[in-house]
Amino acid sequence: MTRTKDPQSAGLARLAGLIADETRAACLLALLDGRAWTAGELARHARVAASTVSEHLGKLVAGGLLAEERQGRHRYVRLADARVATLVEDLAAHVPPPAAGDPRPVRTLRESSAGSAMARGRTCYDHLAGRLGIALTDALTERGLLRQDTGFALTPAGLDWFAAAGIPLARAGRRPLVRACLDWTERRPHLAGVAGAALCRHALDSGWCERIGSERAVRVTPAGGRALSSLLGIAPDALR
Incomplete structure (x- = not known):
């Protein structure tokens, strides 16, 4: 047959x-x-x-x-498009960390510094990732602005928070308003989707964050630390 x-x-x-x-x-x-x-x-x-x-x-x-x-x-x-970015990031998150004793090429100080910066904060296509992305996601969740119990979803208070912060959420198209993206360095989900992209764009445009080097790494500026502390109660030290 x-x-x-x-x-x-x-x-x-x-x-x-x-x-x-x-x-x-x-x-x-x-x-x-x-x-x-x-x-x-x-x-x-x-x-x-x-x-x-x-x-x-x-x-x-x-x-x-x-x-x-x-x-x-x-x-x-x-x-x-964003779907390709999601595919690549999700696959990267499933790569197991090096096992103890696993031989790796010796990295230069520059490579090591770049890797540390990427782990602290980076862009994942059009949203924030690394410890910075996780800190923002946790803060939104702890304040009842984002739900994670049945998948990612903004609460009514969350929608109000984005509006009050001056972060418009363009809901045209098929892209979900919020989506969980598995962080490949933290092994936990961070905020993606329309809301994640809008928050990242606002953070860069308003000077809360700035790109560093030629990689995807970003860092929180002093003004950004103050803004995120005021808006989400995140301690500035947690963003450095």
Whole structure:
């Protein structure tokens, strides 16, 4: 008896094959900062030749994981949409931490500092992650603004809080208002979705947070520490 192959399983295998390459995975993780990168920038980040990364980017664009933009002579790529960002972050969160005694290459002081900064606070596509993202999520939950008992949901008080803080929630489209995103460094969920993106955008636009270095790392400014302490009762020391 001949069985018809499931087209969904074939598609899933193709998708997994796209991600199952260390260079392509490095590019996808870098693009979680939500910005557009050139092939040269990604080549330097992944530590491969520009010609090598161009071939990989072509496969990711053809596979629908990246979108390509051209500006003059320059070619830029970015994650295709928020669903791709969710897929990459969720997969990263399932990577087990190194086992004790597991040999790893010696890291430079610069790499170690960058890793620590990313763990403290970073952008995950268009929302905040790391210890900063967890601190914000916990504070919203403790104040009854966000529910986590039956999945993430803003309470009426939470909707009022966003409005009072001057953070508009654009609910057009199919994207959920709030969504739990498993944090790959903290191994706990942080706030994503429309509300998470709006909070991140407001934090950066208002100067509560600022980007540092060329990675996704962000840090809370003194003004941001005061604002978040006033609005959510988060101790400034917990955000540094």
